[in-house]
Amino acid sequence: xxxxxxxxxxxLYVIVARxxxxxxxxxxxxxxxxxxxxxxxxxxxxxxxxxRRLIPPIGGMGLDLSPLIVLLVIQFVILPLLCS
Numbered sequence: 001x002x003x004x005x006x007x008x009x010x011x012l013y014v015i016v017a018r019x020x021x022x023x024x025x026x027x028x029x030x031x032x033x034x035x036x037x038x039x040x041x042x043x044x045x046x047x048x049x050x051x052r053r054l055i056p057p058i059g060g061m062g063l064d065l066s067p068l069i070v071l072l073v074i075q076f077v078i079l080p081l082l083c084s
Contacts, residue, residue, distance in 0.1 A: 005083040011043075012074045018044050019067050 018040040027033045044067075051066040058065065 001082055005079065008074055008078050008082055011047075012071060012079075014040060015044050015048075015067050015071055015074075 021037050021040060047070055048066045051069050055065055057063055
């Protein structure tokens, strides 16, 4: 169970990294930063997309709550089940 706990914890940090990176403007496509953003997107989008379909972005700026919801589920449901 500790391996699953570690994987869930790492995934939590990957989602946080995606959120932080999304605050910055998109760099040129050939930069290392763009490659990192692409990796974060590919790692998190399979989990975030279904949540985004259930709860679409809100407000005039399109505030996406899917990362917050996934983070809360990982933190308060998955981690307590796997790491206890």
